[in-house]
Amino acid sequence: MPTSDPFSALVGAAEAAARAPDEGAELDRHGAFPEAAVARLRAARLLAAPLPPDLGGAGLCGSDPAAGRALCRVLTAVGRGSLPLGRLYEGHVNALALVLRYGDPEAQERLAMDVRDGHLFGVWNTEPEPGGLALDGDGNLSGAKIYASGAGSVTRPLVTARLGDGRRQMLVVLLEPGARADLSDWRAQGMRATATGRVDFGGLTMRDAVAVGAVDDYLRPPFFLAGAWRFLAVQLGGIEAVAEAHRAHLAATRRGGDPHQQARLGRALIAVETCRLLVARASALAVAETEDPERIVAYVNLARAAVEQAGLDVLALAQRSVGLAGFHEDHPLERLSRDLAVYLRQPAPDAALTGAAAFACAADSPVHRLWPEEA
Ligand SMILES: Cc1cc2nc3c(=O)[nH]c(=O)nc-3n(C[C@H](O)[C@H](O)[C@H](O)COP(=O)(O)OP(=O)(O)OC[C@H]3O[C@@H](n4cnc5c(N)ncnc54)[C@H](O)[C@@H]3O)c2cc1C
Numbered sequence: 001m002p003t004s005d006p007f008s009a010l011v012g013a014a015e016a017a018a019r020a021p022d023e024g025a026e027l028d029r030h031g032a033f034p035e036a037a038v039a040r041l042r043a044a045r046l047l048a049a050p051l052p053p054d055l056g057g058a059g060l061c062g063s064d065p066a067a068g069r070a071l072c073r074v075l076t077a078v079g080r081g082s083l084p085l086g087r088l089y090e091g092h093v094n095a096l097a098l099v100l101r102y103g104d105p106e107a108q109e110r111l112a113m114d115v116r117d118g119h120l121f122g123v124w125n126t127e128p129e130p131g132g133l134a135l136d137g138d139g140n141l142s143g144a145k146i147y148a149s150g151a152g153s154v155t156r157p158l159v160t161a162r163l164g165d166g167r168r169q170m171l172v173v174l175l176e177p178g179a180r181a182d183l184s185d186w187r188a189q190g191m192r193a194t195a196t197g198r199v200d201f202g203g204l205t206m207r208d209a210v211a212v213g214a215v216d217d218y219l220r221p222p223f224f225l226a227g228a229w230r231f232l233a234v235q236l237g238g239i240e241a242v243a244e245a246h247r248a249h250l251a252a253t254r255r256g257g258d259p260h261q262q263a264r265l266g267r268a269l270i271a272v273e274t275c276r277l278l279v280a281r282a283s284a285l286a287v288a289e290t291e292d293p294e295r296i297v298a299y300v301n302l303a304r305a306a307v308e309q310a311g312l313d314v315l316a317l318a319q320r321s322v323g324l325a326g327f328h329e330d331h332p333l334e335r336l337s338r339d340l341a342v343y344l345r346q347p348a349p350d351a352a353l354t355g356a357a358a359f360a361c362a363a364d365s366p367v368h369r370l371w372p373e374e375a
Pocket residue numbers: 087091122123124125126146147148149150191194196342343345346347348349350351
């Protein structure tokens with residue numbers, strides 16, 4: 001139904017742009033990149049949507065609670081349609097959120113122009129050890145990033161570069177399409193269509209980059225760490241897609257009346273709904289930013305641990321209910337399972353859980369007051 005609410009319209013557009021049932025199977029090969037789907041996001045103005053209206057966007061990254069709820073739904077809708085596309089779009093949004101938070105007005109204007117021109121952004125932080133990205137005192141870049149999604153297609157990556165004193169500076173590097181990307185190492189079980197690879201920055205200088213923020217802004221709490229809620233929103237979409245493949249299989253095979261099958265599907269539905277509630281609350285706390293940074297990060301970390309476990313549970317339940325058919329290449333569950341299993345791997349999951357527990361132990365409030373009732 002057409003709606004005048006710009007945020008609801010964006011959610012609908014995201015759903016439509018990501019939904020292309022045959023595309024996922026076609027792109028399930030090493031080195032692939034969802035060019036057509038990114039073009040649909042661009043055409044639906046979803047690449048520019050995170051920018052504020054005065055920079056040509058829809059304000060999707062704003063601190064307005066309605067914007068936060070809409071961004072959450074947009075990310076989940078894209079992830080439900082395609083986890084690889086969701087990963088790429090989440091990286092784009094993440095980069096713009098950092099630019100809008102820390103960039104000076106000149107950097108924001110300059111980079112917003114690139115967004116409006118259709119460039120895809122991303123955040124490339126992971127690096128080889130040794131051999132990570134460094135910036136010397138003369139403005140020369142050297143070294144590489146690894147696990148860089150969209151390598152060769154993301155033409156405006158936000159990277160962290162180590163300075164001589166060990167601190168880190170955020171930069172958006174201005175790359176040409178296809179340049180410097182080495183996808184040969186990305187032979188993962190799933191998430192093949194993310195073109196995740198190694199990018200070498202040797203020979204580039206600050207003339208090829210725009211500095212964003214002050215030194216060490218990247219990990220300044222709570223912004224980046226709390227921003228993990230955005231990948232949780234995408235993961236939620238992937239978890240919903242697996243649960244839907246489970247449900248559809250039971251309906252199609254008329255096995256849904258069996259009490260064992262019903263119990264497994266019921267547990268999967270609880271896991272999905274638990275994720276939805278946790279991700280909504282994590283996003284509300286992170287977007288409002290009215291609590292102490294440690295309190296916000298602890299809640300997002302708790303949500304990280306819960307969503308990871310729920311994703312693993314939903315995978316196991318679906319695979320047991322569908323059985324061997326779900327491991328055949330022509331069954332929808334097969335690729336969805338591989339994509340979700342890979343995308344659930346995020347940095348330092350143990351530290352997310354123990355960090356939340358450490359916060360609770362050190363807090364001077366009882367468990368029921370650790371987080372506000374309404375977020
Ligand atoms: C599809 C995909 C796309 C990605 N795209 C990007 C991208 O565009 N940009 C980017 O920067 N990164 C990207 N990444 C990388 C991502 O951000 C993480 O770095 C990566 O997924 C971490 O994986 P890991 O399991 O090796 O993590 P780890 O953090 O190494 O965790 C592995 C295990 O070791 C434990 N562990 C971690 N640290 C320690 C320690 N010090 N001592 C003992 N145990 C420890 C963890 O708790 C966990 O159990 C991508 C990842 C995926 C899957």
